[in-house]
Amino acid sequence: MELLLALGIGTLVAAGVYLALRPRLFSVLLGITLLSYAVNLFLLASGGLMVDGAPLSNLPGPHPDPLPQALILTAIVISFGMTAFLIVLTLRAVSERGHDRVDEDPGSEEP
């Protein structure tokens, strides 16, 4: 279980970092999205992993730590909002500049 989760997080982070370093805004967006997935899984792991724990507090048995789940919920909402905003911002940048490169076009007339 630990190994599976660690591999999953690692793969997501690697893909996310690679994409975030690409020169096009679309790939950067995808990269940031993947990184936020990885972070959510990482937060889940920070409370300690438990298999077959009781899902509700009124059931008997060992309970997993509920706090990371609350953190993840908040983080999902925030990263959803941020991603949506970034997509709109990117669209505006594309419509104003005519390309979706992260940097200004080196050949453009911009000083």
Add this chain to the structure above:
Amino acid sequence: MNHLILAPLLLPLAAGVVALLGGRGSLRFERTVGLVATLALLPVSVLLVGAASEGLVVAYDVGDWAAPFGITLVLDRLSAWMVSVTALVATAALLFALGRSDTTGRHFHALFQFQLLGINGAFLTGDLFNLFVFFEVLLIASYALLSHGSRPERTSAAVHVAVINLLGSTLFLVAVGCLYAAAGTLNFADLAQRAADLPADRLGLWQAGGWMLLVVFALKAALLPLGFWLPGAYGAADGAVAALFAVLTKVGVVSIMRTGTLFLPGLDAGPVLWAAALATLAIGMTGMIAAGRLAQLVAHSVVVSVGVLLVAVGLSSGPGLAAATYYLAHGTLATAALFLVTSRIAMVRGETGDLLEAGPAFRGRVALPTAFLLAAVAVAGLPPLGGFMAKLAILDAAVQAGRTAWSFAAVLAATLLSIVALARAGTIVFWKVGPDRGETVELPAWRPTAVAGVGLLLAGLVGLALYAGAAFDFASAAARQLLDPGEYVLAVLGTAGGGDR
């Protein structure tokens, strides 16, 4: 009385929502709501400073949920100080924006209020995850404010800032996860208590999380090598927005001061921060000299002021933190004032704008050059204004901490180059007349509100210099409070533990 701590959060939140939804897009309504809420922050912050200077740390559990689990707000001297600096800068920026910046796009006032909500929340919160949330609130408002006015260079700057800060937020969450896994809590006071006796096998996780947290704060504060996003963004922003942004970098600095003294002193991050701050000073002063536009020069002066601050913080001593606290207020007001003056200069010079080259002969009255002179003197840190005393105190603290040579060299060189850059810029703008391009610049009149905005900041700077004794006493007490986390822990958790460090 305690409920007053909520006011710096509730006022902007309520005003932002009302301005957004209440007026059916009427600019006049938005203006009234924004202005009333921002002006109301001034008396609130005076009361908070009064409450904080009684010497006690006041903790407030929102909704009466007890401390390590609920949302905790903490008022101590540092947070009260920063909330009042924010209120002053926000009032000035808003007055300056009336009738100009707020007409270039929609919902300026709502965004402005949400920005204030995020900043005040980040100063007052006593919980790591809430700090993350408030960071996000202030960031999303800042992206929108930055791209306000729909110019291609502003949109580009906003995209860059948004991407790098989203990566920063990701790292913040990883740091939160590490610290939670190591200590099992995210409340500042609780973290401080548990940091003292961590099991040995969790120490590595704790340190990794702590360092990542400092990296995130250094990114927000624009510390080298994480500060290259700042000059482009601040230089492109609207003048009033850039003035408010002068507070944003200080959020990072204050977070470093807060966490570094409260629950991360075990990292011994001081020397690293100090060295990075020296490099930041070097790059900032080079940028000031090299800038081709006045707004970019001022943006680089923000970098310099962060460098000066973190040189002082990196000494991790009482006098260093006290000088940093005083300079937090002075530097923020000074750069904000210079941003406003720059924006006005760009308006007066017509097509030449704030380019640092010979333009049309300056036909303004004496008010604008005087305001530029005062603001420039404040930014450079010359006497008689408070920046000089702050730098003196920082150098004094460096001597006491035994890190004389590099601190002196960097701070003094930065001061000298700031003077050179600002004097050169002032000479070009006000005295150097270019070839007659046949421009007929209609001299736009100073609006009374804009004058009031600049005047408020300059009066604040003069006040800080006149009452430097009282301000320094307050700052020293704030530093003592920071270095003795026991009081903070006691106020939040109600137990005296954690004082065993």
